[in-house]
Amino acid sequence: MSQDINAVMNEYLPLRDVVFQTLRQAILRGELEPGERLMEIHLANRLGVSRTPIREAIRKLELEGLVVMIPRRGAIVASITEKDLKDVLEVRRTLEIMAGEMACERITPELLKQLEETGLEFTKLKDTDDFTSLAEADVRFHDIIYAAAGNQRLISILNNLREQMYRYRLEYLKDTGSHERLVQEHQEIYEGIRRGDKEAVSAVTGTHIDNQRDAILEAIMKTE
Amino acid sequence: MSQDINAVMNEYLPLRDVVFQTLRQAILRGELEPGERLMEIHLANRLGVSRTPIREAIRKLELEGLVVMIPRRGAIVASITEKDLKDVLEVRRTLEIMAGEMACERITPELLKQLEETGLEFTKLKDTDDFTSLAEADVRFHDIIYAAAGNQRLISILNNLREQMYRYRLEYLKDTGSHERLVQEHQEIYEGIRRGDKEAVSAVTGTHIDNQRDAILEAIMKTE
DNA sequence: CTTTTCATATATGTATACAAAAAACACAGA
DNA sequence: TCTGTGTTTTTTGTATACATATATGAAAAG
Numbered sequence: 001m002s003q004d005i006n007a008v009m010n011e012y013l014p015l016r017d018v019v020f021q022t023l024r025q026a027i028l029r030g031e032l033e034p035g036e037r038l039m040e041i042h043l044a045n046r047l048g049v050s051r052t053p054i055r056e057a058i059r060k061l062e063l064e065g066l067v068v069m070i071p072r073r074g075a076i077v078a079s080i081t082e083k084d085l086k087d088v089l090e091v092r093r094t095l096e097i098m099a100g101e102m103a104c105e106r107i108t109p110e111l112l113k114q115l116e117e118t119g120l121e122f123t124k125l126k127d128t129d130d131f132t133s134l135a136e137a138d139v140r141f142h143d144i145i146y147a148a149a150g151n152q153r154l155i156s157i158l159n160n161l162r163e164q165m166y167r168y169r170l171e172y173l174k175d176t177g178s179h180e181r182l183v184q185e186h187q188e189i190y191e192g193i194r195r196g197d198k199e200a201v202s203a204v205t206g207t208h209i210d211n212q213r214d215a216i217l218e219a220i221m222k223t224e
Numbered sequence: 225m226s227q228d229i230n231a232v233m234n235e236y237l238p239l240r241d242v243v244f245q246t247l248r249q250a251i252l253r254g255e256l257e258p259g260e261r262l263m264e265i266h267l268a269n270r271l272g273v274s275r276t277p278i279r280e281a282i283r284k285l286e287l288e289g290l291v292v293m294i295p296r297r298g299a300i301v302a303s304i305t306e307k308d309l310k311d312v313l314e315v316r317r318t319l320e321i322m323a324g325e326m327a328c329e330r331i332t333p334e335l336l337k338q339l340e341e342t343g344l345e346f347t348k349l350k351d352t353d354d355f356t357s358l359a360e361a362d363v364r365f366h367d368i369i370y371a372a373a374g375n376q377r378l379i380s381i382l383n384n385l386r387e388q389m390y391r392y393r394l395e396y397l398k399d400t401g402s403h404e405r406l407v408q409e410h411q412e413i414y415e416g417i418r419r420g421d422k423e424a425v426s427a428v429t430g431t432h433i434d435n436q437r438d439a440i441l442e443a444i445m446k447t448e
Numbered sequence: 449c450t451t452t453t454c455a456t457a458t459a460t461g462t463a464t465a466c467a468a469a470a471a472a473c474a475c476a477g478a
Numbered sequence: 479t480c481t482g483t484g485t486t487t488t489t490t491g492t493a494t495a496c497a498t499a500t501a502t503g504a505a506a507a508g
Contacts, residue, residue: 049493
């Protein structure tokens with residue numbers, strides 16, 4: 001019930017937030033390429049709004065680091081260097097391990113069940129070519145672990161770090177050779193959390209991210 | 225020289241950035257209290273600018289979580305719950321340890337020297353009542369460790385987490401009884417990094433943050 | 449043919465205008 | 479006194495206007 005009320009209340013979204021999400025998606029998906037200029041009037045016409053919401057959205061993208069401002073020239077899409085990616089993944093590795101270990105202590109039976117189900121879902125998708133659904137199942141799997149860790153700040157930081165790599169995620173999931181390994185890792189992570197075995201979870205999560213890191217870096221090399 | 229050129233080039237700051245920094249400081253120092261409304265016209269008059277730069281500054285504060293938006297009502301200063309603080313400190317603990325361990329591997333002789341000097345500076349200030357300088361020295365000490373870790377993303381996240389607690393920092397530094405212990409901990413952290421002893425650095429850094437956590441939580445209890 | 453200079457166009461930075469929603473208030477009625 | 483309702487005020491959300499800085503391009507000078 002209160003959910004419904006909430007839904008009704010949320011049906012209003014300021015234009016600036018619509019624009020923010022739109023531009024954000026476009027950047028993370030690579031539709032707006034690094035170095036590309038974000039010209040306010042152009043975007044305003046394109047999205048059918050005035051410059052004001054565009055500018056306010058850009059301010060948020062600026063703080064998030066997705067665009068960089070050049071004084072009196074406007075915003076350009078930030079380019080990610082290999083160093084940037086390594087830095088992001090290094091921090092993410094640490095925090096994913098942290099989340100996994102905390103989940104060992106704090107996970108509820110409810111969430112544990114969801115984790116198992118999502119793991120199975122991922123397994124089912126692994127041999128299909130529905131990469132989008134596969135990616136979504138992967139996101140859900142990790143989301144459940146974050147939720148189990150029960151630290152809101154950790155969740156937002158991890159989500160942000162993960163999103164930094166959306167542009168590459170689909171790329172590396174297309175490497176179907178790695179799916180078997182991914183399924184295996186998910187299974188081990190689930191088992192570890194179920195047993196409350198921090199050591200095991202920490203180790204598997206570490207290699208999970210390391211593998212991802214290598215795959216992404218390799219994918220980048222190819223495209224450049 | 226190039227510093228001068230840079231200074232000249234940076235002499236231009238958009239009003240929105242001036243406003244952003246001003247409001248940010250005011251919130252972090254507690255001059256704007258949690259729950260307080262940020263009314264655009266009022267702020268605009270107060271700072272002598274139009275609503276536009278105010279609004280753009282608020283968008284950044286919004287993304288940073290320092291203010292929360294209420295639809296069609298505007299922005300209010302975000303209030304920090306005890307849970308929020310615990311969450312922040314929990315993540316910060318992990319990342320401070322990460323930074324310390326990375327510093328063990330990557331620190332340069334140059335930075336190691338700076339770390340030693342800043343530690344001594346802190347020691348010198350410990351018995352004075354110049355809490356502001358003491359806090360600054362503490363910030364510098366940790367900044368050097370972050371820099372030594374050599375991960376830009378880690379630096380920005382840690383800075384952000386640290387700033388979340390600026391409102392309380394001065395409070396707990398006024399507890400002069402803890403100064404001796406702080407000096408001791410800094411000394412041990414420095415020694416650990418010098419020796420490249422990750423275990424030691426990790427342990428001391430952990431208790432360093434834990435102590436800070438307890439002090440801050442205690443300070444909050446008192447004020448409420 | 450290259451370079452410099454000046455005029456023009458374009459885009460940003462800031463201010464203001466306007467519409468609409470929410471809050472505050474006053475007042476009538478029970 | 480409390481409640482409900484209509485009105486006014488305030489404030490936000492969005493659009494537009496204006497000034498200025500930068501880029502663009504053509505014409506003049508070398």
